[in-house]
Amino acid sequence: MSVDAAAQPVDAASRDDLAANGLRLAVVDESDRAGLDAWAQAVRRGFLDVRGSSDALGARHELRGHHRHVGVWDETAAEPATPVGTIESWVSDLTVPGGAAVPAWAISGVTVAPTHRRRGIARHLLGSELRTAAAAGLSLAMLTVSEATIYGRFGFAPSAMAADLEVDTRRARWTGPTPTGRTHLVEPATLRAGAERVIDRVRRATPGNIVMGEVFLRRMLGTLGEVAGDKHTSAWRHLRHDDADGTPQGFAVYRLVEDDTDMARSTVVLHHLVAATDEAYAAIWSALLEMDLVSRVTAHLRPVDEPLGWMVDDRRAIRTTTFDHLWTRILDVPSALEARTYEASGRVVLEVDDPMGIAGGRFALEADASGAGQVTATDEPADVRLGIDALAALHLGGVRARMLQASGRVDGDVSVLDPLLATARAPYLDHWF
Numbered sequence: 001m002s003v004d005a006a007a008q009p010v011d012a013a014s015r016d017d018l019a020a021n022g023l024r025l026a027v028v029d030e031s032d033r034a035g036l037d038a039w040a041q042a043v044r045r046g047f048l049d050v051r052g053s054s055d056a057l058g059a060r061h062e063l064r065g066h067h068r069h070v071g072v073w074d075e076t077a078a079e080p081a082t083p084v085g086t087i088e089s090w091v092s093d094l095t096v097p098g099g100a101a102v103p104a105w106a107i108s109g110v111t112v113a114p115t116h117r118r119r120g121i122a123r124h125l126l127g128s129e130l131r132t133a134a135a136a137g138l139s140l141a142m143l144t145v146s147e148a149t150i151y152g153r154f155g156f157a158p159s160a161m162a163a164d165l166e167v168d169t170r171r172a173r174w175t176g177p178t179p180t181g182r183t184h185l186v187e188p189a190t191l192r193a194g195a196e197r198v199i200d201r202v203r204r205a206t207p208g209n210i211v212m213g214e215v216f217l218r219r220m221l222g223t224l225g226e227v228a229g230d231k232h233t234s235a236w237r238h239l240r241h242d243d244a245d246g247t248p249q250g251f252a253v254y255r256l257v258e259d260d261t262d263m264a265r266s267t268v269v270l271h272h273l274v275a276a277t278d279e280a281y282a283a284i285w286s287a288l289l290e291m292d293l294v295s296r297v298t299a300h301l302r303p304v305d306e307p308l309g310w311m312v313d314d315r316r317a318i319r320t321t322t323f324d325h326l327w328t329r330i331l332d333v334p335s336a337l338e339a340r341t342y343e344a345s346g347r348v349v350l351e352v353d354d355p356m357g358i359a360g361g362r363f364a365l366e367a368d369a370s371g372a373g374q375v376t377a378t379d380e381p382a383d384v385r386l387g388i389d390a391l392a393a394l395h396l397g398g399v400r401a402r403m404l405q406a407s408g409r410v411d412g413d414v415s416v417l418d419p420l421l422a423t424a425r426a427p428y429l430d431h432w433f
């Protein structure tokens, strides 16, 4: 299914509600450069960023490509051309357990001007986007968030966690596999093509990962420059690992931060490490941990089931902080559940409550021995009752049903549901969007 997000109309209910309060909800016309600029400046302001130059905004529009830019305008404001609310969306493939790529409605750029906060503008923007996406036939919406307190009320839940690591390299002596293949230090231009192929292979094999657009790829490699307002990427370094045949299988992007008082106590700040093979993973980590003049590696946004702890002498040398990363929202229960596969078989009836009235109902989920799942609407008594947000948390396998039952977010008998939804690997998304 291919859905053009930018071509979808805004939701009439939200538009009319906002109009009753003197506010206009609309999609910015892609050919309206001044309108797109004002929209992008409002987003920068909303995220406490500096103003963008005309060149930076132009590059942004080009790199983001064909996205949907929605705004809310207050014609009574001193500068009525600048929206007081913004939201951006596009359709991107999300990998689900089993490896299928499911088109999902990606949301970003959610801001409301401080002068207009807490009057329900974000509620209307989210409601409008979710109803539009559901009407367009999408089974899921997804976002990464600035604050974990905002989106639960709209039916989203954290469905892929991530971890930040801090490694004391003096203690973490490498005991993992001896690297084979070859690791190169390269410039970003040399890395780019190989990195793209590695990212794509990893994405297809990793539930929770999504297609990385051009702007996110450049941000990952540190080549976004002024578009991101980032002047510091000239300090970024790039490692590429090639297998014995010379094919790139992984890469790392990092920078070095010196200690002012001791040259031998520098820190590697690891921005990204993407590896398509176990060999590349081990080779890159060992290269990072064994760098001269370095006593610490910090790593942001790593998988929660990273094997690194099993590859060093002293696992207490690694401190891990986990956090919620990818949030998803189910817009259609049967298609979301049928898209993934199941590592156990069984049948369970779910009563799904959706306070926004988009996707709730009672459904029988049956998974057969081949791993395929079938979902049908039913009026049989429910085994399990849960909110649409709890179902999103479970959908990619990021949390066990038993855990949500213990936390009071799932009610009923989870003895079938728990093994049914469990996955061998934790879902993981490797970038912010």
Ligand SMILES: CC(C)(COP(=O)(O)OP(=O)(O)OC[C@H]1O[C@@H](n2cnc3c(N)ncnc32)[C@H](O)[C@@H]1OP(=O)(O)O)[C@@H](O)C(=O)NCCC(=O)NCCS
Pocket: 046, 047, 109, 110, 111, 112, 113, 116, 117, 118, 119, 120, 121, 122, 123, 124, 144, 145, 146, 147, 149, 150, 153
């Ligand atoms: C987050 C933001 C978009 C909310 O906009 P808003 O128009 O003030 O939100 P609304 O008035 O529609 O609020 C809807 C509900 O969410 C709650 N809410 C809004 N922002 C919240 C926050 N940051 N934390 C907790 N609850 C929040 C409101 O209290 C309200 O709850 P209620 O319906 O139970 O009363 C706005 O504060 C903002 O621009 N923040 C800075 C940028 C940002 O962080 N954006 C999110 C990016 S992921």
